[in-house]
Amino acid sequence: MSAIHYSNDIEIYGEYDVAVLGGGPSGVCAAVSAARNGLRVLLIEASPSLGGMATIGQVGPFMTCYDRDGNKKIVGGLFDEIIDRLKKHSAVISPDEMEASTVYTSFIKKYHRHVTPFDSFYLEIVLDEMVRESGAELLCYTQFCDCVTEGGKIKHIILNAPEGLICVKASLFIDCTGIAAVAAKAGVPTYKGDEARGIPQPGTLMFEVVGVDDRGYEALGARPERPVKAYKTPSGRYKVNHYHVYNVDAANAKSLTDAHSKARYQVLDAYDVLRKKTQGFENCEISNVATALGVRESRHIEGEYKITVEDVSKGTKFDDRIAVYGFGMDVHNRSEAESGNFKIEIAEKYYIPYRSLLPKNCNNLLVAGKALSCESQAVGGMRCMPAAMAMGQAAGIACALAINNCVTLRGIDVSALQAKLRAAGAIID
């Protein structure tokens, strides 16, 4: 690849305790929890709105917040607060009321007890409200593009804002981009997709339809096969999650652009199948299509601990656990030729250790959300939104402990982190 050397002065936009990159489920919770714990926080999001895959990707429902069999609630904290705030807009159905095998789970039974259907637009409002009320500053329409490192630390980050390149200085950084964009630029070892071949799980362009005859769809649910998977939302729309686009590199513009082009035709195809072959959807209309391609997997960081498939299937209870989750290893086939998903039974619940958010080779960075340090197959469950929120909340508090006690992120007292998480309503046992 040929290259040029570019050099210019870049305006320093501001100086913060923590800069959080990426405003998806993990990033919003990281920013809110850091700000509520007294830090000066800047949250940076590339797209116009907060929510990540939940809003720009139109993904939903929030996957289960209960254990494997749906008996005990195991995600709380900011996740609960988001649900409570959505309730005020009648834009959510409480997970306690949700059973598996209904129109809200596309009739899927396994691991689908107590999912949380929500309406994406109201989620944008709620997340924006939470960030602003917390005192964190917010920059949307602003993309992280590079960083300046010194002595194993990130000193400055370079952002592409509508006004041009700007620079931000912070003591600590939380990478919630889902593609480990910051970690990769900071020299953290990363890998994309599965370890053996580098192939990620496929992407999907989500869309919503209105005008569904619920009774028709309900009758269809009794049959074993449905032509298209659709999940009802509180407003009565259905989120459609159907075709796959394979081998998309979400950290590469050309790959994303080409995949998105293909996915638009898949939406038309799925719409056709819905109207012609899916009982209850004969008169449905597309109401909106996601603005961003749904990306299930991109980069993973190499962290101080890499969660394994065995940890998820045995439920290894780490001393430094900061979150618990109970959704199955939902790993979609990585090519058209492969059939079926990777299936290994999980423990009743499994744990996420703080060390899996701590990247190698960088001393002032945490990585929360789906890019955490985890075997590719094992991330299949904990990539879901409730788990991403729980990780973000923990990362924000970890930063507060580091700054307030003048220690590094590696040096924080993890039992103090766990105590603060419990006090904030999070569940870690």
Ligand SMILES: Cc1cc2nc3c(=O)[nH]c(=O)nc-3n(C[C@H](O)[C@H](O)[C@H](O)COP(=O)(O)OP(=O)(O)OC[C@H]3O[C@@H](n4cnc5c(N)ncnc54)[C@H](O)[C@@H]3O)c2cc1C
């Ligand atoms: C098709 C599909 C269906 C799914 N279904 C479900 C489901 O039903 N239930 C469930 O719970 N989970 C589901 N998931 C998984 C879930 O949506 C994601 O794994 C989850 O959103 C991860 O949260 P995150 O915060 O790690 O990342 P994301 O949600 O991906 O958020 C990352 C954010 O970072 C921003 N960003 C990226 N790069 C930059 C940059 N350089 N600078 C600034 N900002 C940047 C992005 O714009 C985005 O807002 C699904 C995912 C897909 C793709």
